[in-house]
Amino acid sequence: xxxxxxILHRPFFIKLFNWEYxxxxxxxxxIYPVWFLLCLRARSLxxxxxxxxxIKNGGFLCESKKDIISIIPPEHHPPTVFFSIxxxxxxxxxxxxxxxxxxxxxxxxxxxxxxxxxKVLRDEQDVIDYTHKAYxxxxxQEFVPWKNExxxxxxRYPDQPNGVITGIVGKEFLSVTGDGKRSxxxxxxxxxxxxxYLGSLQKIHGNGLNRVLAEGEKLIVSPFGNHARGSKFVDDxxxxxxxxxxxxxxxxxxxxxFYFGRLDIRFDTWEALKEGRNFSIIEVNGAGAEPTHIYxxxxxxxxxxxxxxxxxxxxxxxxxxxxxxxxxxxSMKEGIAMFRxxxxxxxxxxxxxx
Numbered sequence: 458x459x460x461x462x463x464i465l466h467r468p469f470f471i472k473l474f475n476w477e478y479x480x481x482x483x484x485x486x487x488i489y490p491v492w493f494l495l496c497l498r499a500r501s502l503x504x505x506x507x508x509x510x511x512i513k514n515g516g517f518l519c520e521s522k523k524d525i526i527s528i529i530p531p532e533h534h535p536p537t538v539f540f541s542i543x544x545x546x547x548x549x550x551x552x553x554x555x556x557x558x559x560x561x562x563x564x565x566x567x568x569x570x571x572x573x574x575x576k577v578l579r580d581e582q583d584v585i586d587y588t589h590k591a592y593x594x595x596x597x598q599e600f601v602p603w604k605n606e607x608x609x610x611x612x613r614y615p616d617q618p619n620g621v622i623t624g625i626v627g628k629e630f631l632s633v634t635g636d637g638k639r640s641x642x643x644x645x646x647x648x649x650x651x652x653x654y655l656g657s658l659q660k661i662h663g664n665g666l667n668r669v670l671a672e673g674e675k676l677i678v679s680p681f682g683n684h685a686r687g688s689k690f691v692d693d694x695x696x697x698x699x700x701x702x703x704x705x706x707x708x709x710x711x712x713x714x715f716y717f718g719r720l721d722i723r724f725d726t727w728e729a730l731k732e733g734r735n736f737s738i739i740e741v742n743g744a745g746a747e748p749t750h751i752y753x754x755x756x757x758x759x760x761x762x763x764x765x766x767x768x769x770x771x772x773x774x775x776x777x778x779x780x781x782x783x784x785x786x787x788s789m790k791e792g793i794a795m796f797r798x799x800x801x802x803x804x805x806x807x808x809x810x811x
Contacts (some may be wrong), residue, residue, distance in 0.1 A: 471649045476489070476758045478653055488762050495773040497781070503787035505744040507779040508772055511714040514787065515776070516743015519798045522567050522596060525741050530711050534738045537598035539567065546585030549597070552583065554589040557600050566806060567594040573806040575681060599725035601737045604684035607693065608749050610719045611709050612771050615778045620706050622697040622718070623768065626750040631679040631687030632810040635670020642666035643677065654679065682721065684752055692753035700731045711740065716775045719746040745774060
């Protein structure tokens with residue numbers, strides 16, 4: 458690696474030349490005027506709250522995962538147990554045992570996003586530690602064994618009998634392949650993507666990063682399908698054929714008054730998913746969902762802006778249609794309270810250590 462390559466391999470320059478690592482504000486600031494134009498058209502700064510009437514705030518912010526899971530058909534999501542703080546680790550273990558959950562498990566805050574506070578729980582001690590560090594209500598669910606994960610964006614206008622897929626993101630978990638010589642840490646240091654999350658990975662794996670993998674041995678170092686946790690997002694929107702669209706439409710219509718959002722799904726194969734089998738919905742995101750296929754490294758920031766605006770326009774139209782049907786927008790007081798509440802949740806999520 459020459460001197461120029463070494464410089465470009467530093468996190469600052471990786472972030473500078475790859476917009477997918479830019480902050481939320483940096484990505485969105487140039488298109489905020491479009492959002493405010495839509496607010497003017499809807500005559501509300503909080504029009505989005507009417508998009509999915511069965512979800513708090515339309516699923517824009519502060520929605521409860523407990524409430525959302527309760528409206529998803531149980532056969533389509535993993536077994537889950539919810540807990541309120543303060544919680545006792547021994548009692549949590551007892552409740553998990555009663556519910557029949559098996560390790561490995563996943564711990565998640567009841568309110569959150571972008572992978573914040575999410576942790577793999579491999580044994581009873583992990584559960585006790587997670588419970589002890591929980592600063593807000595949380596839930597624990599079985600780890601879905603299917604090897605693939607995707608985010609499928611779905612929209613349906615309230616006056617239409619069927620909806621459509623508007624984007625699909627495939628997720629490639631952050632991994633390394635051993636050469637029998639270098640440690641996991643050394644392999645990670647050779648990857649520009651891994652470098653952006655190295656601090657987080659060191660907290661998760663500790664001294665385990667010093668292990669040397671056998672030649673050809675592949676290790677997933679971050680099993681989370683979140684961009685903020687290292688996954689590479691790939692635009693698979695071309696896979697949205699009539700068969701897949703029909704399956705997703707059928708599933709989404711089982712969720713009461715769900716018109717706009719993204720399903721995060723673990724599945725075995727695309728073929729099985731298109732047949733409506735071997736999959737599990739691990740999360741439903743509403744009005745605040747991004748069309749995350751934009752984060753495919755092959756896409757420019759201009760493509761991202763176009764897709765975000767396209768979905769904003771759809772969100773506005775759906776919200777206005779629901780509003781005419783009698784679903785109210787948040788008032789100014791309620792909208793401000795929502796953002797304040799989200800700020801408080803964010804502080805608590807930041808306090809939850811890896």
